[in-house]
Amino acid sequence: MNNSLAVVLIASGIGYGTPLLYASLGELLAERSGVLNLGVEGMMLIGAVTGFWTVQRFHAGTAVALAAAVGIAALAGAATSLIHAFLVITLRASQIVSGLALTIFAGAAGLSSYLGNDFNLAANPARHTFHTVFPASWQGWPLVGPIIFGHNVLVYASWGLVVTVWLYLTRTRPGLNLRAVGDAPAAADAMGINVAAYRYAHTLVGGALAGVAGATFTLAINPQWFDNITGGSGWIAIALVIFAFWRPELCLVGAYFFGALQDLAPELQARGIHLGPTVLWTNALPYLMTIVVLVLVSASSTRRWLGAPAALGTPYVREEG
């Protein structure tokens, strides 16, 4: 049973989907405040390289080293997003150009590659990595074994994060204020909410989560370093936020779905199933589905229920009297 295609795909979807989940939750928070950050890929790579550097150079027990690595990755991601925040919130630069610049600056041909090369990180595999939390024997249990008990602590933490973000958005005052800042910054400002502060805070949290997402790659999924190790996941994360209608619980579903797609082609091939150009359509599917969802979201009749934060992408300037 545990070898059935469905179970294998769900289990690997959770594994591959976890960095997507972290990154998309971070991007979701930033976008809910009105800041579109196209630099997710760059921030992830910074998180990946700094997290990896930490476990290689920081001599401590596995648990401590890994905790430090995740913390440093989060800090580095947040620091990277600070550039974007300053440019678009304080200087009101174009969010698109700034986000792209961030990816070029930090991404596969930028700072992450520079640091990886300069510290010669590609030479060795990771000294500490995340392993499954529960005993191996549990994973033989039908269904729940691989799906529920077969993961590392980053996966379980991400489940907690989904609930936290969901509660934050719907059940707390800061969450309410955040939604107001993203939807109607002028209204929020008039009610004494500091629009810029909310935008800075959530852009930085978004960067931190992208950093963690990157570290997930180098410390768990593929515990080594090479240029462009995230392979475009950052862009999928951006797509995912739209796919999930800016809602955290749907981010989880979408992340695991997109994660499963990444494993679909090899699994099908291993089982000798051929469904046309499998590699092509399984790879392209997340992007094509995002386009379809975007068309649905753009239709005016659904916009108000499902749509993006109304002020997404636009700087807030206090109206001149």
Add this chain to the structure above:
Amino acid sequence: MRGITKRFPGVVANDDVGFEAAAGEVHALLGENGAGKSTLSNILTGLYRPDEGEIHVYGERVEFHAPRDALDAGISMVHQHFRLVDRFTVAENVALGDHRREGRAFRLRSRAIERRVAELGERYGLAVDPRAHIWQLSVGEQQRVEILKALYLDARILILDEPTAVLTPQEAEVLFGTLRELAADGRTIVFISHKLHEVKAVSNRVTVLRAGRNVATVDAAEATPRSLAELMVGRGLGEGVRAAPREAGEVVLALDDVWADGDRRGAAVKGVSLQVRAGEIVAVAGVAGNGQRELAEAIAGIRPATKGSIRVAGKTPRAGDPRAAIAAGIAYVPEDRLGTGLAPSISIASNFALKSYREPPASTGPLLRLRRMRDRALELIKRYHIAAPGPQVPVRLLSGGNLQKVVLAREFSGRPKMLVAGSPTRGLDVGAIESVHAYLHEAAANGVGILLLSEDLDEILTLADRIAVIYEGQIAGETARADANVEEIGLLMAGGQDPRRD
């Protein structure tokens, strides 16, 4: 609350302005557009910081660094353009930004907030469903939400900026009742307006502002609309510009059962029939949002009419094709000057050519003739006395009055048969209003038919030969100016029946 003084160096929006309002008083701030009312209220609510001056609330000196400080001091404002989050419920909007009492809790207790909003609404006759989403509410209801927001925060001082602009005269009466009740409760109401009769009707005292300065504070009971107007404008008033009755020519615009959709679902214009003759000014009165903009856009071809016919000087231009409407001789001065009527970052010269760039002399084949466009711009800037640094500067740098002149100059230079104007003087100062009115009169005298869509009854009574009232996309009644009666028009604007039909 005593002694608010604000000083600004140089000739700025507010120059040494001050007024006092007592608890339990409705205090009006009267002044024309640009007199500094909005700046003053933005200072009072902490949006702007004064360069000089002091604010005292209940005898205590306060300093506002941010909107939150003003809210904490008990000052709330109802802006002219509501500051509501469309996608939130009433209760969520009311709870927004509250950071005292239950607001200090990290948790959002939706039920408790909804209950309190309902209580407040009941007590002050401001009934709205706390769970309704803002976008489902009418404009009047949205205004109630704004007032509820202030009451929820225990505002002792409530500032309302032109609150009646979006209301019918009858709805305004209800609002005045609420305001008096709130004042009787011991609160202070600051009522900002440029409408004389309202100010006189609702307030105890009136502070008049002119060009950023304090002119006078008078008792409303002792003032007359005329004395207030003279204080506001700073000179004696004539009888107003009333042109001699014109000879109306043939029909240039004939609307027959015109329907058009709104931006949201459903029809916004529902079977309008109207005629405008050459040299005639026909006004369509109505509260904003009753289909005026959609009607104007249908005539201008920007919005397709879904049913009915629009005939211009006997011909029927293709529906929903602005070019066909332009070619048929329709000129359109949209309510949204900067953004629809003009492209903000494009040069003045290009904006003059916005409708004529397709033909000579502005272009030859696919190529533009930039020099000719510039020369033409220079000519129009001179002829219409437009204060502009040059024809190549982006048009957004001009002031409101000059923007409207650019639009009018362009529209008249197309030699139209018919001009549709949507609230052409909204937001302009008295001088600019006078020149816009003069241009409209002049055009009518030259045989252009004019359809004026406006919410301002004073303007309509000054300009129009005939007045039609629009309510929820339908013409509720029509009358010649000579027979016009403000109360009756007000009733029609509110959706009341035309009494003559009974």
Add this chain to the structure above:
Amino acid sequence: MVAVPAASLVFAFFASGLVLLATGHDALSSYRRLFDAAFLNRGALGDTLVSATPLAFTGLAAAAAFRMRLFNIGGEGQLYIGAITAAAAGLYFGGSGGPSAFAIAAMVVAGCAGGAAWALIPGILRAFFRTNVIITSLMLNYVAGYLLTYLIFNSQSYWRQTIGFNASVFPTSKQLPNSAIWPAATVHVHGGVALPLGAGFAVLAAGLLWVLYSRTRFGFEANVLGDSARAARYAGMRTRRKILAVMAISGAIAGLGGASQDGDFRHTLDADPNGLQRQFYGYSGIVVAALARYNPLAVLLVAFLIGGLQNAGNTLQGADFPSGLVGVIQGIILFSALGGELLVRYRIRVRRRERAGSAPAAEVT
């Protein structure tokens, strides 16, 4: 006009210098070698042109669309598709024994058509469903990339080499026949600089684009539409048609860049994951366009400078010259250009506000 970009360039090199110093490199000598490798060394100029030509195409493509506030960041994918269609045309017509000019012309047309068609997908979605061009065009970059890989690595497509020993060991693409290879003019300075035909097309495209946007009715409409869609509708401009036309032009230029990759430089459809797809020409093109403030003629100049930087990065890459430095410098240049421009605008706005304060009194005419 020039001061802000120049100042941001200086600032960028200063900031990147800090990065170098912080990681234990000699900033000055690194820059010296960078500059030599980009422009001064023997053969450097020719190599710089190789890097600059595709950047000019993608930069022009971005500039054409961004001017109308159509944020087409799909230049990357449009370039791939242009390379695919142009390679098909080159293989087909180049092998038919016809004249070389004919094969080249067919590649140009096919590249433009392929890129334009790919760009029209987000264009149509934008025009008819008001879908955000940024996201759709971005998503399609990946689809195009996977398609490119698939054609050579996972299928028996027309582009894939199936004959010969090498082809049976490792998937590879067919070489273009000689008549489909674009000629280059050689200028005899500094040991000879090859001017690729594609560079000539880029200059031509920049000139046409400049005329189009500043001197024609089409450009007038695009400028109005980019500034205010409502004003354009008000003036009777055909909004949808214009969106489609501009997206098609933008995509065609990027697609031509793809054709130039085939014909000028790679002489095959390059699907290698470390080849064309690792250059990120499309994304860098947006940087180029933004630095040039979407002015087509300035795009050429900026593309040349950034091309020099990339070329130098490629040449020097090694133990004492970390890869990735070029991306860092590019990013910082763009950050400082963005920031610098906005700082200047800030100051102007503040000054204007001071003056505007007196306007209401003076305006009563």
